[in-house]
Amino acid sequence: MRTRIRRIQRRKIVSIVLVVAVLLFAVRVLLVRAGSPLQLAGPNLVANNNFAIDSDNNGIPDGWTTAFPDAKGIQRRKFTVTPGSGYSMYIAGVNNWLRSPLIDVRPGESYLVSLQALADNTEPNKQSPTQVELWFHWLDARGIDFNIDLSDRQTVPYRQWAAITATRQAPPRAAQLSISIHPLTDDRIVVDQFRLSQVGVHIGAWPNGKAAALAFSFDYETEMGGLIHTRSEDDPNATTDPQQRAQRMRAGADLILALFQREGVRGTFYTTGYNFLTGNRDGRVFMNNPTYTWATTDNRWATNYWQSHPWFSSDPHTDEQANPEWYFGSQVRRLYAAGQDIQSHTFAHFAGSYVGPDDWRADFAAWKAVAAEQEIAPATSLAFPWSSSAGMTAQSWQVLADNGIRSVTRTNWSQPRFALADRTTYALRPLPINKEITVIADEYVQPPQLPQLEARVAAAVANGGAIDLWAHTEETVSAAQQATWQALVHVAKQRCWIAPVPEIVAYHTTVRDLRVVVRSEQPQYVFQITNPDNTDLHGLTLTLPMQPKTVQIGGVRQAFTSNQLQLDLPAHHTVEVTLWPA
Template sequence: MIRRWGTWGLLVAALVMVAGVGYTVRRARGQTPLSITGPNILANHDFALNIDADQQLPDGWTRGTNGVALSDSSYDGQGQSVQIQGINNFLKSPYVAARPGAEYRVAFRALSDASATKVRVLFHWRDAEGLDRATDPQPFQPVPVQQWNTISATATAPDYAAQFALSIQGATDAVVFIDDLHLGQLGVHIAPWPYGKQAALAFSFDYETAMGGLVHGRSVDDPQAGGDYLLRALRMRGGAEQALKLFAPGGIRATFYANGYNFLTGNVERRTFMGNPTYAWANPEHRWLSDRWQRTPWFGVDPYTTEAEAPEWYFGSQIATLQRAKQDIQSHTFAHFAGTYVGPDDWRADFAAWKQVAAERDVAPATSLAFPWSSSADMSYASWDVLVREGIRSVTRTTVSEGQRRSWIADRTHFALRQLPAHPELAVIGDVYLTPDSRDEVLQAMRTAWLHQGAIDVWAHTEEVTSEEQIAAWQQVIDAARRDFWIAPVPEIVQYAAAVRQVSVEVRAERPDYTFRVRNSSDQALGGVTLTLPFVPEQVIVDGERVAFDRTTLVLDLPRKSSRQVTLLGGAPQAVQPPEEEAAWPA
C-alpha cells in the first residue's frame, strides 16, 4: 500500500478514532510551516446513514447510474463500503460549505475485486448562485486486486467557491470498493453554522387577517381557498398563539410574515392605504375565484371598526404578544398582492404602507419578504431593484410550481442559500410546507438540508397549527429540528451566513504550541462561531484564559470587527520528516 507523494510531503493517516474522527499530518510545501489536516467535515463520510435501508446508496450520496451501491466488503470488517462499477459511472458526496483559498484533502481506501485498475477524485466547485462553475479532476491512482490501497487528493477552493462536492470515478469497468473516507480542511476549519450545528432551520408562518389573502381568495397553493374567510382569520389568530406554546419550551424564535392589517387595532378613522387600488389582473384567468377585485377596491371591504368588534380583520394587539415572545416579524406585503403581476410603483407603495403601520407597533422595517401565493415568477428587474432598495435581504415562498420551473430561484434540492442573479444582496432560502400529510416529506427535506450543510425554512399559515393532527405534526418536526439544527429566524440565518464568510483564521505558530488568531471582519457580532480544530488538544487558551471545548470543537463569540488569539496546548501530533519518494498509510 505504497503511494507516491512527491512534492506534497508526507500524509500520515493517524486515524485516531476519538469521537469517530481521525486526523492527518503532513509537511507542507517549503514556504509554509508544518500544517495539519483536521477531522472529517463531510456528512455521512462513513456511509453509515441509510434511512431506507435499501442497500443502494448512503444518505446524501449520489451516483451516475446503476452499478454504485453499498457493500459489506469493508476495510476493517465493520460497517459498509460502497462499490463502483463502470467507466461511465461515479460516486458523488454531499455538498460541503467551501471557503475561498482553503485547502481540502481527501483520503480513502480502495480495492478492486478482479483486476487491477485506477480511480481518481474530482472536486466540483459551486458558486453562491448555485452555478456549477468548475470540475477539478485529480490524477488517476492505482487500485490493486484484493488489496486495500490509499487514495488521496488535495484541492484549493477558487475565489468564487461557496460549496463543493467530491466524486470518485473508475478508469475501467472493474468493480472498485471505497471505504474509510476522510475529508478535512488544512488547519482550522470555520463551520458555516454556529453552536456546533451542521445546518440551519427557520420556522416561519404566513400570518394574515381577513384582509390578507383570505378575502382576496385565489386557488393557488391554498388548500382552504373558497372557505369562510372570517373563520379562517380567527384560526390565524388562534394558530399564532398555539405556535408560541409549541416554541416556548425550546426558546424557539420563528419568523411571522405579516400583512398590513395585522398591525391595526381597528380603522374607525377610515384610513386608506396605497390609494385603495383595483387590480385588473385579479381575474379567473389568473386563478382568482372571481373578477370581484377588478371592480372592488382591494381594501374596500374594511369594516371600519375596532379590533374588539372585528378581531378577524385587525390583529394589532397580537403583535405585542409576538414581541413579548421575542418573535421575528417580517413582510408578507401590506396588500397580499401577487408579485407576478405588479410593477415597481406597486411595490414602492406597498413598502411605504407596511413600514408606516409597522412603526406604529414598534416593528422595524422588514428585511425579509415572503411572497404571497409564491408569486416571484415574472418579477421584473426593476421590481427586484425596489426590494433591494427598500432593505429586503432575504426572500422565501418563491415560485415552486413545476410548470414554472424556468422561474425557480430557491434551492430545494440541497437547500443551500442562494444569491439572486444580478442582485447578490438578496438571499433566497428554500422552503417546505408543513401539513400533517406532508410531515414525512418535510422531515426528509430537513435530512437533506442537514446532509448538505444547508438552510431550510419550514412553514405553514398560522391557521394550520390549530387541529390536534396539525399540532402533532408540528411537535414532531420541532423535536427533530432541536436535535440537529441551529434554529433561528430567517433574517438571522441569512445575516449569519454572510457574516461568517468574513471570519478568517491566521496561524501564528505550530511549535511548540499551535497558536492562531481568529478575526471577525464583519459589522455583525457573531455568537457561537464554531471552529473545528486540527487535533484534540489537552487545553485551549483564548486571550490568555482557559476555555471549555469539546474534543476538536471550539465555540467562540466574536464581537464585530474583533479578533481573538487561540492557543492549543498539548495533544498536537509530532511532525514527521517525509522520505524522499514514498510513504505508507499504516495498516
C-alpha cells in the same frame, strides 16, 4: 599562541552557527506569517462519511448522489476495512460515479481527500487491478459547478485495500465543494473510510456545532390579507369562508406561540398590513386603495371581482373588538413581546408576479408605517404571497433591496425555469440579480407529508444547508398539525440550529466574511480570527487541525479535550487562539 587562535576560531564558528540558526528560525516564522503552505489537516468535514444513514432506504446514503440511482451500479455493503465498522460502497461502470455531500469552503484554502479502495471483480478471468480518479467539484455561492479539478489516476489493487488521496486549493469564487469518485473501467470497486478535511482551521457554517439551520415560519393574515383576496392556486382553503379562516389564523398563532414557548423556539411570522391595526374607524386609506386589473380568472383568481373593485374596499372600518377577524394589532404585540420574529408578507397581499416597482414602494411604505405604530422594526425578510416571485423585474428586486430586504422565501417552486431556491441541498443562495438578497428554500408542512419533510431536513443536515418549514397559522389549529409541528421541533433540535429566517441569513453572511490568519504551526499552533461585519457571532464553531491539550483564547488559558472549539466573536473584533499539542 596557536591554541589561542584555535579557540578564537572555534568561538567564531560557534557564533556563526548560532547566528545562522537564529536567521533560519526567523525565516521560517516569516514564511509562516507570509502565508507559506500549511501542513496540518483537520478531521473529517463530510456528513454521513461512513455511509451509515439511508433515511429513505433507497440504497444511496443520505447526502450522497450517483449517476444511476435506480440501477445496480451503486450498492451499500458491510464489507469494510475494519470489520463491523459500518458500510462501504460498491461502484461499477466506467460512466458511473459516487458524489459526496457538500462542505463549505474558502478561496485559497487547501482541502485533502482520502479513501480506501480495492477492485473486486468476482469472475475468474477478470481478477485484476483498475484505476480511479477523484474529481473536486467547486461550486460558487449560487450553486453553479463552475470548476472541476481532477486528481491523478491512481491504482486500485485487486482484493487489497489501498489509500487514494488528493489535495487541491479552492479557486477564487469557491463557496462549496463536493468530491466524486470515478472508476476508469467497468471493474467493480469498493470504497471505504472516505475523508475530506481542510488544511488548517475550518469554520463551521452554523453555531454550537449544529449541522444545519432551520426556520419555522408562518404566513399570518387577517381577513384583509390573502383570505378575502383568495386565489384558487395553491390555496387548500380557497373555498372556505374568509371570516372563519381569519378566526383560525388568530387561534393558530396563539397555539403555535404556546408550543414555541414550551420548546424554547422562535419562529418568523410573515405578516400582512392589517395585522398591525387595532381598528380603522377613521377610514385611513392605504396605498391609495388600488384596483388591480390583473386579478382575474385568467390569472387563477376564482372570480373577476377584484379586477374592478379597490383592494381594501371591504374594510368594515371598525375596531379589533367589533371585528377581530380584520385587525390583529393586540396579537401582533403579544407575539413580538414574546420574542417571535415579525417580517413582511407584503402589506396588501398582492401577487409579486403582476406588480411593478411603484407598487412595491407603496407597499413597503405602508407596511413600515403600521409596523412602527406597534414599535416593530422594518422588515428585512419577505415571504411572497402565493409564491409569486416569477416575473419580478430587476427594478422591482432593487426596490426590495433598497427597502432593507436581505432574504426572501415562498419563491416560485412549480415552474423550474423561474426557480430561485435550492431544494436539493438546501444551500442558501444569493439572488442572481442582486447578491444583497439571499434565497432560502421553503417546504410546506402538511401532516401526511411528515416522512418527506423529515427526509428534506436530513438533506439539509447532510449538506450543511438551511431550510424553512412553513404553514398558514390557520392550519395549525388541527390536532394533526399540532402533532406534526411538535414532531418537527423534536427532529430539528437534534441536528439543527433553530432560528428566525433573518438571523439565519445574517449569521451565514457574516461567517462567509470571517478571516483566519495562521501565525505559526510549531511549537504552538497560533491563529487569529477576525469578524469584520456588524453581526455578533455566538457559538462560532471551529474545527481544529489537532486535538490540543491546552487552548488559550484572548489571553485566557484552559485545558481542552476536543478538536472542536466554540467561541463568541463580536462584530468588528479579532481574537487570537493558541493551541498546545497533546
